[in-house]
Amino acid sequence: MLERAEIIRQEYLRHDKKFPHVWCPGCGNGIVMGALLRAVHSLEIDKDEVVLASGVGCSGRMPTYVDFNTLHTTHGRALTFATGVKLAKPELTVITVMGDGDATAIGGNHFIHAARRNLDLTAIIINNSTYGMTGGQYSPTTPFGSISTTSVYGHVEHAFSIAELAVTAGGSFVARGTVYHASHLEQMIKKAIQKRGFSVVEVISNCHVQHGRRNKLGGAVEMINSYKENAVTVGKAEKMSPEELEGKFTIGVLADVEKPISTQEYQRVIVEARRNAEKIAKEKEKNRVKRYE
């Protein structure tokens, strides 16, 4: 185990570059990064073949630290850049990492359309219930009634369930994990990368500094422990009553469906378009020859 951790540390982190990182001590982002690196490592994907794209936020800094082809895009737009990369070089493994605000507020439209479109991409969304980087304003996943720097009297809006949103929008593979269940998270990310089509892993994570502190949820340890208390596997949840599920959330695979992948479908378009163009060119040539005859 230790050995693998050491390999990952040596192989996948950019040591000579920008450490220490910007994350607060205890932030869940590091756990997600670890799970992602272990997943890529166990899948034995060549680092040259991996593109990690992020939006802007604390989560958005992840690509800076890892030794892939890395792309820190604009706020909310990671999936649009990833779409271009993937279409230009379909052989690459393209993964995006986004915050909850990044993916479902400013990037919400891109997110649902990426799911609908079903390109072969993986989206990891770190849901810490707040805008961490800008100082803890409410985000689309801030729970009703919560305190944030822009809802000091309690939040009056309702939260998105990101994974359910992804299922509805058409994601081929959708899973939820938490930063408490680190090895489960690794498995979910691994499955997501392996899945051909648009895959989403929502990760419930702690921003104890901006969200936890204001809502008396404790520090990093208390928050992370609470995920252990409140997470219920998808299978178990099916057997529970709505009352029993009150205050809980599901983890595991929420959707795993097969449908045509637009990246591959477009290859078919290319073949057809080429054939058609050749046919037209041949006809033209024939007509030209006829005219001279």
Place this chain on the structure above:
Amino acid sequence: MVTSDQQKRILLQGNEAVVAGALAAGCRFFAGYPITPASEISELLSVKLPELGGTFIQMEDEIASMGAVIGASLAGTKSMTATSGPGFSLIQENLGYACVTEVPCVIVNVMRGGPSTGLPTSPSQGDVQMARWGTHGDHPIIVLAVSSVSDCFSVTVKAFNLSEKYRVPVIVLSDEVVAHTREAVALPDADQIRVIDRIAPDVPPEWYKPYADNNRGVPDMAAFGDGYRHHVTGLIHDDHGYPTQDGKEVEKFIQRIHRKVSKGFQEIQVIKTHDMEDAEICVIAYGSVARSALRAVRDARNQGVKAGLIQLVTLFPFPRKSVDSYLRQCRVAIVPEMNMGQMSREISRVNQGGCRIVKHNKIDGHLISPEEILKHLITV
């Protein structure tokens, strides 16, 4: 006798010629969102690109289109989008990203009347200053204007070439008149077209510094997946591409991305002149208005007025040097524009004082006619 040139002549619309130019320059990726009067570019590329093994995608909006264009270019594919005013507003965020990450790409803006949803789809030149300054921060950018169908081809080729060579986004400003006018043009054969590609690094990956300065001021560019793993960020970055807040590094970076463009002024700044040798009055025009201006200048000559035309192909960086010498030569410069005077401001700015700058602005959604310009030429 039918010459071979005449044989090759085909009837093309401006938007179609943009497509032909883009493909000839090596464009193999397009992302866009429907908008009149630019949609023909999307429609045609959706057919033509896959024939060449390229990719067309219609995104959910223009923000996304611009993101996808940058992503594809980072993966090594020449890429473009095409839009009009409202979409041009939306691309600005990621356009700035392309400027700061030095990602080659071409953006065609077929201008229509604004502001906002404005005047769909009457011609306008209202986005000229926005093309230069639309995205926030001090950024380098190149803005070219087309005035004819054959321009649509050649200027689009040039746009790609400059973008690749200087690693800077290039904006092609078209307008509704040029875009939808059909003209007979003879397009050059593929072997007659000079195509420039970005320069890939030749050092081993471990030596590669993706944003290091060199004598051109333009770093070599590796594509994602080519073994040169590197970091790309919209944050101001050091030679390695990693974010920096070190004042010295920040300054060095911002200076370099501007310097690389100023180094290329000679080839970037293009103007065309007609009858300027002995001109005493000149018209300075661009886009479809330059066509009206040319006619007006010829008519004025017939009436004995020593008139000439300076057609701006490059709007930004403003071709100051070449325009300046004509401003010294002329008594009056008339600047007709389908806006409230966006380029005339620029011309007044560079004018050293000798020449009187006369604005002629039309904002009613109609093209400025030769007669309107002629009236100025014979009365000023």
